[in-house]
Amino acid sequence: MDLNSAHHYRIDWIASFVAVARHGSFSAAARTLYRSQPRVSSHVAALERLVGRRLVDRSVQPAILTPEGRGLLPHAEEIIRRLDLLAETAAGSVCGTVRLGCYPSVAAYLYPRAVRALRETHPQVRLVLHEGTSLDIGERLADGGVDLAARPLHPLVNSDRVTSEVLWREPLVAVFRADHPLAREPEVTLAQAARLPVISIGEIDDGHSQQYETNLAFANHGLHPVISERTNQPQTLISLVRHGLGVGITNALAMTTANTDGVCLVPLAGAGFERVVALWRRQGEGGSPAVEAVRDCLCRLAPPAWPWTASAERRTGAARGPAGTRAGRPGAAPPSLPAAV
DSSP: OOHHHHTTSOHHHHHHHHHHHHHSSHHHHHHHHTOOHHHHHHHHHHHHHHHTSOOEETTSSSOEEOHHHHHHHHHHHHHHHHHHHHHHHHHTSOOEEEEEEEOHHHHHHHHHHHHHHHHHHOTTEEEEEEEOOHHHHHHHHHHTSOSEEEEESOSOOSOSSEEEEEEEEEEEEEEEETTSGGGGSSOBOHHHHHTSOEEEESOTTSSOGGGSHHHHHHHHTTOOOOEEEEESOHHHHHHHHHTTSOEEEEEHHHHHTSOOTTEEEEEBSSSOOEEEEEEEEESSSOOOHHHHHHHHHHHHSOOOOOGGGSOGGGGOSSSOOSSSSOSSSSSOOOTTSOOOO
């Protein structure tokens, strides 16, 4: 395109088109852009007239991109990204909005700490949280929906456009109901857990369940437990355990950011039972100062600490903490619940 024809393309048209593509509807795009829905619709219609192609299929709800719209989207997103870089450079300081993708437990731990740290070091950088499953935020990163993603190494991201650097390693833990005999142990083996119905990470029909760390750990040790339930929500896993439906096997951070009343966390004995959490980004793009500032901030934050690594003094007393000790008050679980498995 020469400079004489470039002025036909208005930035607000392109911004409205990108917002509709990212948020899946004209109303959501309007809320994000602080514009009226008719204005966003007219912007997209004007862009469609200019390129001579229908870009958004309005006959379905939510609206989806046409093949032509999907082809145009990466170029439109690149224009917006370059304009952000232009604004940052012109401002002479690090500023901008960075979209961070996180799954729930990492969002609970990492995001508020990052926001507080950025207020001190880069007050003009705005961090926006996008929550989802590990699979979801991996896809969003590859497709340009987020700028950075804090997620595990597994399940793998199905894209060669992304790269990662390790933030921390966290152990896997067994989650027992408070009245289970193994809840009193300082640690348990994976073989002991495999003899019980297991509540695991993932979703039954996501097609990636075998890639989660829990299932990889069982497979690597030749164990084939009965997986009674799967869930990606820490509080749901705890509730299933609390109701006597099995032993939960999950990552430690998910449990230490949740309400563990009525259950106990017990470390797994042996090496190699861990989740590796990494910071992911797209490869081959010009570095945004704002993205670099957030990346540096996240890498400098202290990793999580686990209850069973505390001093012996903190693990004594009547109300003892999780990790082989009582997570709630001592005694049996509520009498209305079924017997623990």
